[in-house]
Amino acid sequence: MGIDLEALFKTLGPMIGGASTGDDEAGGVFCSLMRSLVSFDYAVIFAYREKERPLDLYSTFTPEEHVIFVSLYQAGPFLLDPFYHAAREPRPGVWRMRELAPDRFFSSEYFRSYYTQTGLAEEIGFFVALEEGITVVLSLMRRERSGAFTAAEFSLLKKAEPVVAGLVRHAWPDLNRRFDAALAKRERGGRKSAHPAADRVWRNLNLTEREASIVELVLQGHSSESIGLRLGISTGTVKVHRRNVYRKLGISSQTQLLSIYLKNLGQ
Numbered sequence: 001m002g003i004d005l006e007a008l009f010k011t012l013g014p015m016i017g018g019a020s021t022g023d024d025e026a027g028g029v030f031c032s033l034m035r036s037l038v039s040f041d042y043a044v045i046f047a048y049r050e051k052e053r054p055l056d057l058y059s060t061f062t063p064e065e066h067v068i069f070v071s072l073y074q075a076g077p078f079l080l081d082p083f084y085h086a087a088r089e090p091r092p093g094v095w096r097m098r099e100l101a102p103d104r105f106f107s108s109e110y111f112r113s114y115y116t117q118t119g120l121a122e123e124i125g126f127f128v129a130l131e132e133g134i135t136v137v138l139s140l141m142r143r144e145r146s147g148a149f150t151a152a153e154f155s156l157l158k159k160a161e162p163v164v165a166g167l168v169r170h171a172w173p174d175l176n177r178r179f180d181a182a183l184a185k186r187e188r189g190g191r192k193s194a195h196p197a198a199d200r201v202w203r204n205l206n207l208t209e210r211e212a213s214i215v216e217l218v219l220q221g222h223s224s225e226s227i228g229l230r231l232g233i234s235t236g237t238v239k240v241h242r243r244n245v246y247r248k249l250g251i252s253s254q255t256q257l258l259s260i261y262l263k264n265l266g267q
Helices: 005-015 023-035 063-074 082-088 109-113 151-159 161-171 175-188 209-220 224-231 235-249 254-265
Strands: 042-049 055-059 093-096 120-129 134-143
Touching (some): 023 055, 023 161, 042 063, 042 175, 055 063, 055 175, 082 134, 093 151, 109 209, 120 151, 134 175, 209 224, 209 235, 224 235
Antiparallel strands (some): 042 055, 042 134
16 A cells, blocks of 8 residues: 555644644544554554543444453453553654564464454554653554555554654643543542552462462563563472462452452452
């Protein structure tokens, strides 16, 4: 697919010196810009701040698809998403999912039970770090029938990153206020924090801090070797802690571990 320069210039023109736009208008500009460069099946834009429920700024999903890609994702699985963890670091730039995913991500229970429902062949994200710990991630997705983005397409998208970053800063200058408003709304509904169980889920199950760290990494898709390197302990020690966790929880599989995790997030 060649670059559609006419479409590109038509998209960029109204942005120059224009007033701040709404979510739908800014999302539409992003999609028009991307379609002048590459083809894709879906686009979605999330804003992340700490462990709070991400803000859904824009998407191209049908109502049925929105349930899987947005509603279900916001309910808890986002905490295991490689894009979420990259946003929190942050890691600005353009990234393929497979570049950010842990070494066992594609065989993890999270991938099998949630991510495969999306039917995606690949996801690429533009990561734009803003002030006050906020990162906006603009994702382009291709379903399996469309195949992955080529190396040439990915290179072209990386060149577009400065324009996308400029669009984000122009379109969403007040995200901190919006996160605060979402938090206040949840508090009025009886929730004490944006994602109340995120920090205490394992503590309520009587896991030690080290055990909690290890099972979080297990669910994210890290192997025992990867966990050991991240935590500075031996692979054998990781396996011992993991066996102890399974014994404490009375489980024998990662499927059961994920079920317990998501159940306690919802409490």
